[in-house]
Amino acid sequence: MATLLLFIVSPFVASGSLGHSALQGMLPFTGILAIAAIGQTLVIQQGGLDLSVPGIFSMGAVLVVTIPGGSEGSLIPALIVVAAVGLAGGLINGIAVTRFGITPLVATLGSNAIFIGVVIQATGGSIAFKATKNWQEFTADKVFGIPILAVIALIATILVALFISRTIWGRRFVLVGSSPLAARAAGLSVERYQVGAYAGAGLAYALAGALLSGYLQSPPLLPGNEYLLPTIAAVVLGGTALGGGRGSVIATTVGVLFLSQLEQVVSALGAKTSVQYLIQGAIIALGMGIRNVPWDRIRHGRFGADDAAPTGPATAATPDTTSHDTASGASRIASQ
16 A cells, blocks of 8 residues: 555656656666565565675676676576575575574674675676676566566566465465474474575575676676665565564565655655665664564553453463464464
């Protein structure tokens, strides 16, 4: 609803922010951000937070340019390497979090520094090549007048959403993110799903970086630096709690669309880039704050600690069915 309202109001607030040329210029970058945000959604659904977006994204952007060295025939091998590096980077994060028990913030922040160091060391601080001509043409192409990067993002969003909602693995993935204890009680390998989330996220970041390189033709050294906050903000806008649980990649993509149009409006009004960062930071802070609001108490008018739970003999006599119900539901999902 907020996204629809923003698009309705945009022409009145900033004329030209919703014109054909403005949308054609916005949609490719919206598609790239949406692909990266899908990866962040998977990680946050599992109760993590991935700060390695800049490093893996930048590796994908650099590799797709430097490996071919301008040779169009080397593009496919380069894309395979990009995908492999993205998966490997995500696996490193996932293993560090699950096997070694490192906090996601620390693990992904540390790996991000390593990935960025690798990019700088491998390139010597500058990129000598441009994207191959066939990669440039592909990323600049359109399908029925819509930039292909936006179409790819839409297809990716639909496929991931269907996988999560319509497959056994997807439903188990949601269960693990919502309640790891219940998932373990149902016999699911929580660590396997969490590592898979980080691996999928790394793949998404690397491919998004490769697509950006093709579209820009000559990418900057560290283009991923611009994509960390927006991916988190888009997930928050999509309604996924930063502490993990149910989420929707479709809602995240809508959040990306909101952020992109908001950036158009802010830029059209002549605001500085710093204002955009302030808006993104405020969205993240607001999302974290809303998560801690006791909505159940407010809904039922209970604000005092005395109303939180009954006390006395009645409590002891009342059977606790919550854990039983959760475990039973988890067992049904695991057995499907």
